[in-house]
Amino acid sequence: MANSLTGDYEAVLEIAIRQINGVLGTLHQNGATQDAALQTPHSITARILDQRPPPADGGAFEVWAIEFQRESPGRGLRDIQTQLTATAPPGAARMLIDAFAALREDWGNVFPPPPPGTVRGLVELQVASATITVPEGSSSEITVNAGIRAAYYPDTGTTDLPAPIHGDVQAAFEVRTLLTSVGTRLFITPSSQDAAIQFHAAPGSGLSAGDESTLAVQVRNFLRQGMTFLPIDLPSGFPFSAFKGLGSGQVIALPFQLSGAAAPPSGVQPLTQSFIDSSGFAVAVSKEYVTGLIPMDRIRAAINGAPPFKISGVTIHLSVTSLPTPLFQSGGIEISGEVAALAGNVQVGFISFKQLVTLFFTSPQTVSLVRRGDPIVDQSWFISHDSAVSIVRTQFDNSGNLGQRHVSLSSGACNTCMRLEEKPPSSSPSMVATTGMRSRKFAGAWGCHSPWYRIRDSG
Numbered sequence: 469m470a471n472s473l474t475g476d477y478e479a480v481l482e483i484a485i486r487q488i489n490g491v492l493g494t495l496h497q498n499g500a501t502q503d504a505a506l507q508t509p510h511s512i513t514a515r516i517l518d519q520r521p522p523p524a525d526g527g528a529f530e531v532w533a534i535e536f537q538r539e540s541p542g543r544g545l546r547d548i549q550t551q552l553t554a555t556a557p558p559g560a561a562r563m564l565i566d567a568f569a570a571l572r573e574d575w576g577n578v579f580p581p582p583p584p585g586t587v588r589g590l591v592e593l594q595v596a597s598a599t600i601t602v603p604e605g606s607s608s609e610i611t612v613n614a615g616i617r618a619a620y621y622p623d624t625g626t627t628d629l630p631a632p633i634h635g636d637v638q639a640a641f642e643v644r645t646l647l648t649s650v651g652t653r654l655f656i657t658p659s660s661q662d663a664a665i666q667f668h669a670a671p672g673s674g675l676s677a678g679d680e681s682t683l684a685v686q687v688r689n690f691l692r693q694g695m696t697f698l699p700i701d702l703p704s705g706f707p708f709s710a711f712k713g714l715g716s717g718q719v720i721a722l723p724f725q726l727s728g729a730a731a732p733p734s735g736v737q738p739l740t741q742s743f744i745d746s747s748g749f750a751v752a753v754s755k756e757y758v759t760g761l762i763p764m765d766r767i768r769a770a771i772n773g774a775p776p777f778k779i780s781g782v783t784i785h786l787s788v789t790s791l792p793t794p795l796f797q798s799g800g801i802e803i804s805g806e807v808a809a810l811a812g813n814v815q816v817g818f819i820s821f822k823q824l825v826t827l828f829f830t831s832p833q834t835v836s837l838v839r840r841g842d843p844i845v846d847q848s849w850f851i852s853h854d855s856a857v858s859i860v861r862t863q864f865d866n867s868g869n870l871g872q873r874h875v876s877l878s879s880g881a882c883n884t885c886m887r888l889e890e891k892p893p894s895s896s897p898s899m900v901a902t903t904g905m906r907s908r909k910f911a912g913a914w915g916c917h918s919p920w921y922r923i924r925d926s927g
Contacts, residue, residue: 508597655699
């Protein structure tokens with residue numbers, strides 16, 4: 469049943485945008501370290517609006533060569549050519565030599581004088597740490613924000629740009645995944661809407677509104693024509709194929725299926741409420757999925773299979789007559805039931821019980837049912853209370869190992885347990901289990917260095 473927290477998905481991961489921007493800040497800081505494995509650049513030198521005719525292969529070799537060079541920073545085309553041709557068979561080596569020669573010739577072509585009004589030249593660009601926003605409700609677009617300073621050197625006979633180029637770029641990008649013959653790929657492309665890519669002059673720069681518009685045109689041209697956005701190959705089994713912006717654009721929700729099932733037809737549309745609170749991230753698991761982990765049939769079989777006992781010489785055995793759907797409460801999941809005490813086929817008494825349980829993840833793929841305290845028991849007058857408690861407690865313990873389940877709620881080497889919290893006053897009619905990282909006391913447990921899991925009754 470769809471709800472505003474997990475929709476029709478089994479689980480949703482929410483990440484605060486400030487956490488993502490913090491990672492981007494670290495990557496930008498890494499740009500000052502030459503050998504950093506992951507970084508975003510501090511400066512870029514590029515050509516603006518080079519009008520080169522497309523190569524015979526449509527640019528496939530050029531794209532491949534650029535990507536290869538990105539993986540080998542500090543190496544030129546000749547260095548890469550030497551490395552590849554040294555180990556290639558003679559025929560392939562000849563083809564590589566010819567392809568690299570054509571590429572260098574193409575990059576070195578001199579074209580006729582440009583027509584009046586042409587903007588073309590060299591730009592030296594300094595880029596501040598980028599941040600992102602995800603518009604509220606967006607499931608296909610993110611916005612990248614970055615401060616820039618640039619020095620522009622126009623080619624002879626071309627039009628200069630307003631100076632100083634100093635301000636903020638806001639650019640929307642379309643994000644989508646696509647299943648291809650080589651697996652699932654992530655495609656990120658600049659928006660085709662001009663209004664979604666803007667340049668805003670820095671205060672005190674002296675740039676006019678007209679200058680902003682002129683520079684915005686060049687920013688759009690550079691992003692759409694001057695940069696190559698290669699698709700990203702996603703790992704096999706990557707769980708996230710959709711997203712949605714929530715919380716006034718301050719949260720990104722990433723739904724996924726813990727069981728590996730296909731995404732629901734409703735997609736992300738039902739996701740409307742953020743549950744992240746002040747955490748950096750949180751995970752919500754649907755009530756239906758959590759309930760499905762509880763083996764009610766095994767509990768029933770364990771109680772029905774309890775050893776018979778005698779009272780005043782009469783042999784009594786037990787049979788479950790009622791075992792309702794588990795009830796989610798603050799502190800655990802309540803399982804209640806009615807059990808008939810039978811002498812032969814005749815009911816001579818009863819045992820009723822309520823037992824609070826939690827789900828305990830003993831490994832990333834293994835779940836166990838764990839009692840929280842002793843059951844609350846009522847029974848017929850001739851059955852001792854201690855005996856009734858012992859019977860219910862023992863059979864719950866016997867049925868507690870749920871075995872292997874395809875679940876993704878894990879915490880590395882740590883054992884984790886599903887906790888429950890009281891419902892917040894402004895929540896939606898659903899129930900979910902959530903997990904996150906906090907550095908303050910929550911639900912009776914400290915979560916500074918270990919994950920906590922909670923089940924929220926938001927009815």
